[in-house]
Amino acid sequence: MSEHFDAIVVGAGPAGNTAAYTMAKAGLKVLQIERGEYSGSKNVQGAILYSDALERVIPDFREDAPLERHIIEQRVWVLDDESYLGGTYRSADFSKPPHNRYTIIRSQFDRWFSQKVRDAGALVVCETTVLDLHMDGRQVVGVRTDRENGSVYADVVILADGVNSLLARKAGFHEELKPKDVGLAVKEIHFLPESTIEERFNVKGTEGVVIEMAGKITQGMVGTGFLYTNKESVTIGVGCLLSDFKKSGIAPYALLEQMKEHPAIKPLLAGGEMKEYTAHLIPEGGYNAIPAVYGDGWLIVGDAGMFVNAVHREGSNLAMTTGRIAAETVIDLKARDKPMTARNLAAYRAALDESFVMKDLKKYKDVPDIMDRNRQFFTAYPNLASQAAHTLLTVDGVDKKTKERAIRKTFTRARTTFGLFADAFKLWRAFE
Amino acid sequence: MIRIEEKLFQNRYRVDAGRSHIEIADANVCAVQCKEKFCTFCCPAGCYSEDNAGRVTLITDGCLECGTCRVICTEHRNVRWEYPRGGYGILFKFG
Numbered sequence: 174m175s176e177h178f179d180a181i182v183v184g185a186g187p188a189g190n191t192a193a194y195t196m197a198k199a200g201l202k203v204l205q206i207e208r209g210e211y212s213g214s215k216n217v218q219g220a221i222l223y224s225d226a227l228e229r230v231i232p233d234f235r236e237d238a239p240l241e242r243h244i245i246e247q248r249v250w251v252l253d254d255e256s257y258l259g260g261t262y263r264s265a266d267f268s269k270p271p272h273n274r275y276t277i278i279r280s281q282f283d284r285w286f287s288q289k290v291r292d293a294g295a296l297v298v299c300e301t302t303v304l305d306l307h308m309d310g311r312q313v314v315g316v317r318t319d320r321e322n323g324s325v326y327a328d329v330v331i332l333a334d335g336v337n338s339l340l341a342r343k344a345g346f347h348e349e350l351k352p353k354d355v356g357l358a359v360k361e362i363h364f365l366p367e368s369t370i371e372e373r374f375n376v377k378g379t380e381g382v383v384i385e386m387a388g389k390i391t392q393g394m395v396g397t398g399f400l401y402t403n404k405e406s407v408t409i410g411v412g413c414l415l416s417d418f419k420k421s422g423i424a425p426y427a428l429l430e431q432m433k434e435h436p437a438i439k440p441l442l443a444g445g446e447m448k449e450y451t452a453h454l455i456p457e458g459g460y461n462a463i464p465a466v467y468g469d470g471w472l473i474v475g476d477a478g479m480f481v482n483a484v485h486r487e488g489s490n491l492a493m494t495t496g497r498i499a500a501e502t503v504i505d506l507k508a509r510d511k512p513m514t515a516r517n518l519a520a521y522r523a524a525l526d527e528s529f530v531m532k533d534l535k536k537y538k539d540v541p542d543i544m545d546r547n548r549q550f551f552t553a554y555p556n557l558a559s560q561a562a563h564t565l566l567t568v569d570g571v572d573k574k575t576k577e578r579a580i581r582k583t584f585t586r587a588r589t590t591f592g593l594f595a596d597a598f599k600l601w602r603a604f605e
Numbered sequence: 606m607i608r609i610e611e612k613l614f615q616n617r618y619r620v621d622a623g624r625s626h627i628e629i630a631d632a633n634v635c636a637v638q639c640k641e642k643f644c645t646f647c648c649p650a651g652c653y654s655e656d657n658a659g660r661v662t663l664i665t666d667g668c669l670e671c672g673t674c675r676v677i678c679t680e681h682r683n684v685r686w687e688y689p690r691g692g693y694g695i696l697f698k699f700g
Contacts, residue, residue: 208688208689208691208692209692209696210619210692210696213697213700214696214697214700215670215694215695215696215697215700216697216700217697217700218700220700278699278700279697279699279700280697280698280699280700281699283700299691299692300691300692301691302688302689302690302691304687318691319690319691320691336672337672337675337686339686339687339688349675349676349679349682350672350676351676351679352676352677352679355676357647357649357671357673359649361612362699406699415647415673415676415677418646418647418673418677419641419643419647419677422646423646424607424609424646424647424649424651425647425649426607426609426612426649426651427607430607447612447615448615448698448699449615449616449697449698449699449700450612450613450615450616451616451669451697451699451700452649452650452669452671452673453669453671454671454672454673454676
């Protein structure tokens with residue numbers, strides 16, 4: 174394995190696969206290294222695939238990619254102990270091809286993507302863990318793997334090694350993750366007959382539903398829950414800030430177990446067979462937590478670079494987009510015979526700044542801090558909202574004006590009038 | 606009481622016998638200096654447990670390779686964390 178490559182990509186998730194595919198397709202000599210037994214076997218996601226980011230690299234992906242269901246209905250639920258208050262958007266328009274988003278099962282999807290990477294001409298080596306980077310002064314010149322004589326060299330190394338980003342950390346490119354900048358999500362997959370899913374969620378064919386949840390299910394922590402429909406299974410999970418798990422003392426699997434017992438959720442899972450339990454960190458620190466993403470001979474893409482939009486629950490599309498832009502940067506430098514120095518690779522960051530990736534992350538840069546310092550959005554408000562709904566929807570001979578006054582009182586008692594305005598202002602500032 | 610073992614039982618692993626990819630750097634730090642022992646309740650696979658004497662035991666067989674234990678050990682930085690050797694560890698069926 175002592176050959177020299179144009180580029181080495183570490184990791185075979187959506188970021189690494191898109192980078193490797195794009196470069197190989199352009200004729201570069203690419204080596205991709207993955208530690209799992211195949212590409213996908215170490216990867217965890219909810220999982221929603223947004224078509225746009227993938228379409229830009231593989232326009233005809235729908236022909237053979239393993240897709241579960243296209244989403245026609247999105248529900249948002251705010252839960253308290255007994256009830257939920259929610260909104261639903263469902264449109265037959267979402268059923269018209271080409272579909273905008275799909276549920277996927279990552280081990281299958283990533284395996285499919287990896288075959289595309291091989292077909293494009295990249296060398297993909299699995300069951301190989303990269304231990305550290307080879308440096309020549311400040312320049313990254315290759316990687317050291319756990320294979321015998323396992324050093325390989327390249328002009329540039331693209332780090333797509335996921336949220337833990339061990340390689341960049343070991344090399345001193347950035348610091349350890351902070352508990353407030355990562356969410357810990359746990360998830361289960363429950364198998365149900367296709368017909369049961371169709372009846373239970375009011376869908377047919379490959380139509381699917383996603384439910385995003387907030388409120389009591391996170392027991393005061395900043396976080397959300399979700400339920401996604403796959404073809405013959407549903408995935409259910411919950412994620413909260415790691416800093417909150419530390420404070421709460423609640424075990425993540427206990428949180429998930431309690432959420433599954435909620436009277437609105439339990440019937441959706443009834444009769445299912447749980448076949449896998451997974452956990453994953455999600456980089457949610459946003460714009461302010463993005464580390465250096467390029468240097469002499471290296472680029473960082475995907476989760477390793479904190480490229481997740483937690484507000485809109487987008488990650489895999491940012492991973493694919495950063496992977497593609499990193500690849501395009503390398504292809505361009507190669508074509509112009511320029512060295513892979515930090516100065517030249519800075520074009521990657523500049524291109525990111527011009528893309529939706531940085532624009533979106535910048536727009537929401539204050540959200541993580543505001544949510545962290547204002548628990549009421551995850552605690553008091555869900556309760557108040559469901560109490561209000563309960564009061565209004567209970568017909569008991571009390572006149573509506575009295576009911577409205579009572580509701581107003583619960584809000585001002587919990588937050589004060591000034592507090593209500595302050596909260597509205599904070600939200601406006603965070604999301605404007 | 607939720608038994609985490611029942612959940613982990615559904616998962617597929619190839620355990621690298623005798624080669625733990627995560628190690629407690631100094632057992633004394635956990636036993637004597639660390640009061641909170643966040644790892645014993647934050648680990649989503651329940652790999653860390655505390656005995657009556659306050660010592661922390663780590664068994665990585667059920668590890669989901671998420672990184673939580675390393676990230677939360679902010680005060681003592683007492684977790685030595687690597688990925689398993691290529692091909693070993695959790696093998697997600699679905700992910």
